[in-house]
Amino acid sequence: MSSTTSAEELRASLKRDGFVRIQKAFSTDDITRFRSAAQHVAERARAGRWRFVRTVPKQFPPWPVSEATTEGIWGVQHLLHPSMPDEDRRAFAESYFGDVMTGAVTALLDCETSDLVMELYNMLVRPPKDFELRWHRDDIGPDVPPEVELERLQEPMMHAQWNLALYPDSSLVVVPGSHARARSGEERKADPFEENMPGQVRVSMEPGDIVFYNNNILHRGVYDCKAERMTLHGTMGLKGADSSRSRNILQHGIGDWAGDCNFSDLPGNMAKLATEMQQRLIGMGSGKDVGFSQRD
Template sequence: MSEPTPLTPANELRASLTRDGFVRIPNAFSPSDLARFRTAAQHATARARAGEWPFVRTVPKQFPPWPHLLHPSMPAADRKVFAESYFGDVMVGAVTALLDCRRDDLVMELYNMLVCPPKDFALRWHRDDIGPDVPADVELERLGEPMMHAQWNLALYPDSSLVVVPGSHRRSRTEQERKADPYEDEMPGQVKVSMEAGDIVFYNNNILHRGVYDCKAERLTLHGTMGLSGADPARSRNILQHGIGDWAAECDFDCLPGHMATLATGMQRRLIGMGTGKEVGFSQQD
């Protein structure tokens, strides 16, 4: 499996994501950017652990809703840094390359942070938007739908928590995969995705995957998605189920540099156009 760089042609990035279901872009951010992102992430983590930031997801919860780093109640200085990491040229350039789209096609979606839990913990094997009881023919049909979003992990410290089965986003589960224990430690063909600080891994959210977390590891990983305008109602549910429609209109991006603020405001407007998400239900539940 290839390991593209930020200079890798867009068609190679897309080919890797299409073939394997994930692609790693190493050293995407400079040391100075990483230092800023880490500081904001450390502040947010400290506030959450002190009970001063209520929008958290705690173990053993696996499925939505997720918190959001751009929530208006996030302190302004840190929210600005998170916004720059999300709407900045590096991330947006990678997303538009992978989705083969224009910047004006993008929709603001989700952004949260994955941190080290207080004890070792693992998620069960899953596809984000296809439940485990879906029949094989329906599963294959769903997997064949066009990709209308990009999903990523941005590691601020080395991170090997993501485990995937390469290629499983292009096929229904095998009989062995269907019958496996949801917490199976050795799924056939699995790969542990190792990231260094500053790496971004983009992955198809319906690849068969899980997270396995070592409580002794230092971990701050920014986890986000961006979508394309015109996505179907299922994608709207997948995003709005997290409650983002309740507060998205309150976000103010005037603190960002001019071109970034313009992009962010446009992406915000397209998100708001999806609706509030009242009573959309959940794709999956714990």
């Protein structure tokens, strides 16, 4: 879909398929700026100078930071952290709180910007060796019985989750429609790294494209170490989320630093919006002892 697609069409596609792609949402100039910031933080993280990382081969948090320089990384966490160098932090913040992203999120969630909550902003990067994630739903474990799985899947959508590609990216593999049903018997018995899951689709993105997807769609990641990858991976919530959503966000440690963010240097009304969204996140709690949605 193009950036001119109507809100109704976006919502219909997300509801039907569990994911929707907005093509060329950001300009070439925007992507050039975001790439510069992404390259800086990726270099620091690979050198062990940014402690918030996702280390190979671990899929779920917590990730052992000590292995960043030995095993390598596949992700960088907390792009909005106050210790991020100012120029890079502003670039990431403008991609997150700006009109393009908040406009897409409010369209998908059928809400107002006054409903939005600041959540996670991370980056997925090229690992040092080929690396794959298991088939999973982000907040529903593999051992949940079908009736509980279906009940969880029918809960109202209280957030948006996306990938914003800065380079060509076809790492995300999904099973369209699986966000609205319990897994089939075949899916339950499949190898966790099954390469040909029935109905699977590899989602191809070009720089500037955004893919929004239901985080409980059946999906996995397949990462090619030879292909450059810098994909901004974010979530934005709605106020009034329940405890399971709070755990899904706060398990990443964002509650430790969210209160220290200062967004006053953002342009125009963006500073006010960012601060309001930050305060709604702080209202969710610190995240102490919330546990983890899934572990490995």
